[in-house]
Amino acid sequence: MATTPIGTNSQLVIAPMLIVLVTAVATLLLGRRPQARAAVSLGGGAAYAVAVAAIDWYVVLAPNAPGIATYQVGDWPAPIGITLVADGLSAFMLTMVAVLGVASLVFSTRHLPGDEGRSYYFPLFHFLALGVTGAFLTGDLFNLFVWFEVMLMASYVFVAYSGGPEHTRAAFWYVSLNLLASAVFLLGVGGIYASTGTLNMADLARRLAEPAAYGLDPVPVVGLLGLLLSVFAIKAGLVPFQFWIPSAYRAAPPQITALLAGATKKVGIYAIIRLSFTVFAGAEIAVDLGVPGTGFAIDSPLSFVGVALFLMAGASILVGGIGAVGRDSLEGVFAYSSIGQVGFIAIPVAIAATTTSPELRQLGIVAALVYALNHTLAKGLLFLAVGAVRSATGTSSFADLGGLAKRSPALAIAVFIGSLALVGIPPLSGFFGKFLVFDAAARSASAGPALVLLLVGSLLTIAYSTRMWNRSFWGAQTDAVETAAIDPLQVAVLVVLATAILAVGVGFEPVYEFAGAAADAALDTEGYVDAVDPADASDLADSSGGDHT
């Protein structure tokens, strides 16, 4: 890294993946030594965070940072070889995963759910992180599929981890749905390869921007983008693809659910942003798909994504919010809330996709990213709190809880801050997330419906947060709560996360700049293409093309 300048072929890009892979294998080998395994696991997590911080600084935030760094695996040049790319958007996402991952890892060193599966917990944890990291860093579509699968394989096992009838059934539906989604993903990938002759995202962006030069017909790509969008919407848990979330989130151990909600959900969002804005934004394809009476004109792949995303996000806000109000356990409320909150992330993305104004487009993505950060911190905290409550009292259903606030004020304050961040109270991170989302909505062409949706969603958030709080933290102490032995280390992790939520809100300026850099990176197709695959267009036109068969 010292000898190679950042930007061209920087080993820094592959560092987090190598670290997490080595940690996963090492913890697998240390299966029979619990102390050593936990130590290696924590060490690996810390090294991962350091590597991500190094990417943040050297690639994005340093005064003369290049903004984008690539690593060509095995030194094979871009359109042919496997490319890893770290830019502002990837770095922002990786940072969220690193923060939540380390918190969840520290939390996991106490009270792992289930004893027999313990030796597989940490290796799986790191493989999950490996899949997520790979998905954020990969520069081509097929590898995105592969990293999705790596991430999913680990998550399948985690959903089935606790081994009861409920968990096995949830895992079966989760696996079935995702296998189907993987097949659909392959269809999209195959179709895009057939229509454009490439799977490298930079190469794809270049070809779609000037289809005539490469002799390809970009129209089928719009439909294929729709296929991919549905796959990513499943990962993000947007309505109508949300039905697996409540049972899977209930079945997985809470510290993993924190990661599922905080990190793997964001992979879906990331893939939507990356493909729509970096790859497909340049394509000028006339699509005649007007939706009468909505004010939306579908005239490019991007506005097609925008309209579809807007409808899904709006439905998510309503379904998630209304579903959360009626749940009878902590993780039930948070799982449904997670469906609603992802709608708040997707609405500004949809606005950014439908607008033609560059400022609003940038604002939309910044809003989505800031809200995603808030969701990662707050929902991560809340699911970890479920874990703390469950390992202390053995239950998380409202019927058996009550008076937790008196039993453990620190836990209660942390959960309170997490809930307020979801609601969007200043000066927490959620306030700026909500503020930017409302700001983007107010400036968009469809301000009316968007604002009404967001307002209803916010009211629902207040309703279910209040209900959750009243039912479990206030009131008379139940037997389960009175006899609870709350683990101080777990509470300490929660307090640190709550402090992070507060710190992001108070010191918002650098976070805003980072999110701005990430949004710029997402929108800068030319910069992405130049960094990944600087080859001259004319060299490639005759070497391969879209005219197979």
Place this chain on the structure above:
Amino acid sequence: MTAVVLAATIGALFALGTFLLLRRDLIRVVWGLTIISQAANLYLLTMGGIAPATAESVPVLAGHGDHVPETADPLVQALVLTAIVIGFGMTAFALVLSYRVYEEHDTLDVTNLGDHK
């Protein structure tokens, strides 16, 4: 001609897979998923195109006499190989999981598994 046969095969596989996916028996659901994954793999292979090969593009085949048969795009072959391996692992996992479901619920009938709690 090849294209028509392949299209028909892929269509038939998807139809069969979807049919099995909608059965009540969990094992048939797993079969359905497997067949749909295979259909997706075949589709991927077809999308790469099948073209007459030359001695330069397939040196291995060229060494075995003059005739070089039509070959699929080598890139998609690599992709499909990866997809097959992943799909195989997933199918094995789904089968184990359906066995667990049988152990826990004493049935493989989807409708008897009950609803959310």
